[in-house]
Amino acid sequence: MGQWAGYLQLILDGAVVTIKLTLMGSALALVMAFLAGLGRLSRFAPVRWLATAYIEFFRGTSIFVQLFWAYFVLPLFGFTLTPLQAGVLALGLNVGAYAAEVVRGAIKSIGKEQYEACTALNFNRWQGLRHVILPQAFVLMLPTFGNNAIELLKASAVVSLISLSDMTFQAQVVRAQTGSTLFPFLTILILYFAIACVISFAIRGLERHLTRGLDGIRS
Amino acid sequence: MEWDWAFVIQILPTLIEGAKITILATVLGYILAAVVGLAIAIVRRSKNKLVSRPMGFVAEFIRGTPLLVQLYFIFYVLPDLGLTLSPLVAGVIGLGLHYGTYTAEVYRAGIDNVARGQWEAAKACNLNAWQTWTQVVLPQALPPMIPALANYFIAMFKETPLLSAITVLELMNQARSIANYNYRYIEPITLVGAFFLIISLISVVGLRWLERRYGRID
Numbered sequence: 001m002g003q004w005a006g007y008l009q010l011i012l013d014g015a016v017v018t019i020k021l022t023l024m025g026s027a028l029a030l031v032m033a034f035l036a037g038l039g040r041l042s043r044f045a046p047v048r049w050l051a052t053a054y055i056e057f058f059r060g061t062s063i064f065v066q067l068f069w070a071y072f073v074l075p076l077f078g079f080t081l082t083p084l085q086a087g088v089l090a091l092g093l094n095v096g097a098y099a100a101e102v103v104r105g106a107i108k109s110i111g112k113e114q115y116e117a118c119t120a121l122n123f124n125r126w127q128g129l130r131h132v133i134l135p136q137a138f139v140l141m142l143p144t145f146g147n148n149a150i151e152l153l154k155a156s157a158v159v160s161l162i163s164l165s166d167m168t169f170q171a172q173v174v175r176a177q178t179g180s181t182l183f184p185f186l187t188i189l190i191l192y193f194a195i196a197c198v199i200s201f202a203i204r205g206l207e208r209h210l211t212r213g214l215d216g217i218r219s
Numbered sequence: 220m221e222w223d224w225a226f227v228i229q230i231l232p233t234l235i236e237g238a239k240i241t242i243l244a245t246v247l248g249y250i251l252a253a254v255v256g257l258a259i260a261i262v263r264r265s266k267n268k269l270v271s272r273p274m275g276f277v278a279e280f281i282r283g284t285p286l287l288v289q290l291y292f293i294f295y296v297l298p299d300l301g302l303t304l305s306p307l308v309a310g311v312i313g314l315g316l317h318y319g320t321y322t323a324e325v326y327r328a329g330i331d332n333v334a335r336g337q338w339e340a341a342k343a344c345n346l347n348a349w350q351t352w353t354q355v356v357l358p359q360a361l362p363p364m365i366p367a368l369a370n371y372f373i374a375m376f377k378e379t380p381l382l383s384a385i386t387v388l389e390l391m392n393q394a395r396s397i398a399n400y401n402y403r404y405i406e407p408i409t410l411v412g413a414f415f416l417i418i419s420l421i422s423v424v425g426l427r428w429l430e431r432r433y434g435r436i437d
Contacts, residue, residue, distance in 0.1 A: 056419075060419035062415050065415060073409065168287060171291070
């Protein structure tokens with residue numbers, strides 16, 4: 001039993017890497033989602049095209065290919081990334097593209113009268129977005145953002161293939177050292193599921209917090 | 220290091236071999252996902268909570284964990300339990316089970332959208348459960364699901380490179396072995412990316428058409 005404790009420690013070390021990757025990737029994804037999502041709604045056509053190209057490109061190719069491209073091809077152009085940087089970059093940009101569509105959809109779903117109210121209050125575009133539109137749209141985005149964060153957590157397992165020692169990588173190490181297959185893989189499956197549960201629980205809490213006092217106002 | 224077209228032409232036949240396996244795995248995996256999803260959706264609707272609750276938990280568990288780890292599980296753990304699968308079969312089962320939990324949600328939403336009156340009408344016509352499903356509910360529930368189901372088909376197609384991790388010789392694995400053998404990464408990996416991008420862009424057009432054709436609920 002003492003032997004397994006050591007291997008469990010190894011897997012927990014990997015879990016820390018996975019959590020770090022998920023948090024940093026989600027942060028990047030959130031920034032990209034708002035940049036590209038708002039970009040698609042821009043008044044300026046070139047900004048719209050740029051945002052559309054980013055979204056279609058990153059949604060159109062596989063995360064796996066993007067990660068390999070970031071890790072193996074970018075160095076040939078002079079950008080050498082550590083596995084962690086390549087992982088965060090690929091995960092953040094990929095999930096950000098999906099989340100950008102969420103941002104766009106939520107903003108477009110805000111009723112016309114809210115925009116008219118902004119005009120009536122003499123807000124400029126930025127003020128209207130900041131004080132009227134986004135506070136309402138953000139609540140609509142949250143549940144899907146939660147799903148996106150879980151997708152990012154799941155996608156983070158592929159970084160084990162560019163030799164970043166995340167949970168999946170450590171499970172492979174344990175398998176190679178002990179020959180046991182059920183223990184490492186079942187353990188990490190449960191850990192991944194636990195992290196996913198924490199994410200959806202946190203998002204639900206945040207949603208409750210943000211919608212407090214809005215019951216009966218929102219339909 | 221720059222782009223070398225001669226090298227591209229040299230490696231193209233190998234990549235096409237890989238692309239065939241990629242497409243085969245996607246199609247087989249999707250057929251499995253469609254069947255598994257329907258089974259999960261129907262079991263989850265069961266009135267017996269001892270059946271529907273555990274099924275719901277299993278589906279949530281599969282959806283909350285990475286496909287890559289599930290593939291490892293199928294590929295490495297099952298042989299220890301006495302069930303040895305070829306890499307492609309293990310990959311297809313992994314894809315099918317994982318995406319089955321997604322298609323199950325599509326089926327569930329589609330079935331929930333069938334009006335209550337239709338169920339009551341089926342009962343009034345004295346149809347049994349099988350007849351109710353095959354002749355009343357599914358013919359109405361399926362067409363609006365088609366765009367969402369097609370969407371998961373494309374999503375699954377983009378996940379097939381994961382099969383390379385369990386030694387299936389699909390497109391990504393061929394590209395990696397070419398890259399490692401020749402120590403040239405730029406062409407193989409970029410070509411794989413281009414392949415996925417082109418197929419995805421074409422399928423976006425197809426998806427829009429499906430949405431127009433079947434998506435509206437009247």
